[in-house]
Amino acid sequence: MKLSPSLALTLPLISGGAVAADLSVKFELPQLNVAEYHKPYVAMWIEKADGAVASTLAVLYDVKKKDNAGEKWVKDMRTWWRKAGRETTLPIDGVSGATRAAGTHTLSFGPAKTGIDKLPAGDYKLVIEAAREAGGRELVRVPFSLPAKGKVAATANGKEELGAVSINIQ
Amino acid sequence: MQNSLHSSFVKHGVLGLILLATAGVASAHRPWMLPTSTIVETKEAWVTIDGAVSEGLFDFDHMPLRMDGVTVTAPDGTTAAGPAAVTGKLRSSIDLPLPKEGTYRIALVSTNVMGSYKVGEDVKRFRGSEADFAKQLPAGAQDVRKTVTHQRIETFVTAHKTNDAALKPTNAGLEMVPLTHPNDLRANETMRVRFLLDGKPLPNLPFSLVPGGVRYRGVAGEIRLTTDAKGEASFKLPAANMYWMNAAYPPNPGKGPAPDNGPAESKRYAYTATLEALPE
Numbered sequence: 001m002k003l004s005p006s007l008a009l010t011l012p013l014i015s016g017g018a019v020a021a022d023l024s025v026k027f028e029l030p031q032l033n034v035a036e037y038h039k040p041y042v043a044m045w046i047e048k049a050d051g052a053v054a055s056t057l058a059v060l061y062d063v064k065k066k067d068n069a070g071e072k073w074v075k076d077m078r079t080w081w082r083k084a085g086r087e088t089t090l091p092i093d094g095v096s097g098a099t100r101a102a103g104t105h106t107l108s109f110g111p112a113k114t115g116i117d118k119l120p121a122g123d124y125k126l127v128i129e130a131a132r133e134a135g136g137r138e139l140v141r142v143p144f145s146l147p148a149k150g151k152v153a154a155t156a157n158g159k160e161e162l163g164a165v166s167i168n169i170q
Numbered sequence: 171m172q173n174s175l176h177s178s179f180v181k182h183g184v185l186g187l188i189l190l191a192t193a194g195v196a197s198a199h200r201p202w203m204l205p206t207s208t209i210v211e212t213k214e215a216w217v218t219i220d221g222a223v224s225e226g227l228f229d230f231d232h233m234p235l236r237m238d239g240v241t242v243t244a245p246d247g248t249t250a251a252g253p254a255a256v257t258g259k260l261r262s263s264i265d266l267p268l269p270k271e272g273t274y275r276i277a278l279v280s281t282n283v284m285g286s287y288k289v290g291e292d293v294k295r296f297r298g299s300e301a302d303f304a305k306q307l308p309a310g311a312q313d314v315r316k317t318v319t320h321q322r323i324e325t326f327v328t329a330h331k332t333n334d335a336a337l338k339p340t341n342a343g344l345e346m347v348p349l350t351h352p353n354d355l356r357a358n359e360t361m362r363v364r365f366l367l368d369g370k371p372l373p374n375l376p377f378s379l380v381p382g383g384v385r386y387r388g389v390a391g392e393i394r395l396t397t398d399a400k401g402e403a404s405f406k407l408p409a410a411n412m413y414w415m416n417a418a419y420p421p422n423p424g425k426g427p428a429p430d431n432g433p434a435e436s437k438r439y440a441y442t443a444t445l446e447a448l449p450e
Contacts, residue, residue: 139450
């Protein structure tokens with residue numbers, strides 16, 4: 001199943017309380033001047049303080065390729081693959097999605113996906129990893145703390161395969 | 171054919187040189203086996219392992235490592251002879267299929283003797299296997315002295331997912347027991363190892379790691395470490411690279427056969443592994 005851009009709308013904030021639980025991630029895939037360009041594969045997850053994956057939010061790759069051939073390069077997102085990917089079966093319902101073109105994109109996730117409302121208080125990171133066939137690989141980490149009482153906004157920047165990454169929790 | 175005819179002669183020659191290379195701490199010639207990849211995730215998993223004795227790590231600049239005695243321990247823990255090696259001028263190679271999911275240990279273990287004895291007034295010198303030494307020793311030989319060197323050269327390769335069955339120590343000679351999986355090493359993450367001598371933890375053992383690519387840096391970048399009272403050490407590798415790990419026991423044995431006034435028999439142990447640390 002492809003990740004729907006309107007996923008956030010289908011998963012409304014249920015609690016209605018003061019705890020912020022909706023996460024949106026705005027990320028930039030730079031336009032690269034290279035001889036051979038392929039759209040990057042992108043993984044996005046919430047990382048605990050010890051480096052373990054709390055939840056995988058998105059894995060963007062060539063989901064439509066025949067015979068699941070697109071999965072071959074998913075392991076090039078080495079960090080995600082090592083920590084979570086190799087233990088999962090692709091495609092992941094509601095997590096796998098198509099690659100994105102260069103530009104700025106926003107993905108939104110409700111509490112059912114992030115599990116933020118159930119995570120213990122502490123320091124976390126939103127991690128985004130991009131890997132490009134015949135290109136490079138880069139990770140950007142955006143630290144944040146839970147519980148998020150009220151709105152959380154944080155940003156970080158990539159250098160090569162990723163541009164500005166900002167998160168919002170509300 | 172030619173290989174097999176000459177193998178015994180060449181093997182002894184090469185092993186002798188390896189002994190010289192590893193016994194002396196200051197020597198620049200290093201034996202190693204280098205896998206093309208330490209984690210193979212393709213459907214039909216294969217790896218090619220090159221073996222060489224070199225001056226620069228991991229350059230093919232000196233001579234091939236004779237890989238005839240290579241053993242492969244499979245992910246189920248069973249050990250079998252490795253495939254036949256192709257030996258070139260500067261390196262030898264084996265192509266190894268990895269049919270089972272898990273971790274393989276590729277090891278070249280050898281025991282060699284450097285010795286001398288007197289027949290009348292003549293001093294004879296010997297270099298070769300322990301069995302040959304016993305066979306060649308003439309009746310009435312006197313002042314028999316020998317230095318037996320037990321050497322292990324190894325590397326680790328994983329198909330798809332790591333496991334630990336191949337990592338169990340054999341409890342013979344000098345061994346490194348990886349407490350962190352050797353195919354799951356990352357730059358700046360803590361790695362733990364334990365060194366054993368005949369199965370017993372070896373405290374205060376100096377060992378070192380040298381990252382590959384010395385020719386592009388100009389400096390060796392050797393990392394010197396020592397095991398603690400439990401024979402263990404934990405450390406972080408500063409950057410992603412192939413690393414050459416080396417230890418010898420006793421730590422500073424000197425070169426050549428045992429001195430004439432030394433003990434009749436002495437033992438030396440050498441350990442070498444090629445380990446890959448990946449980026450995060």
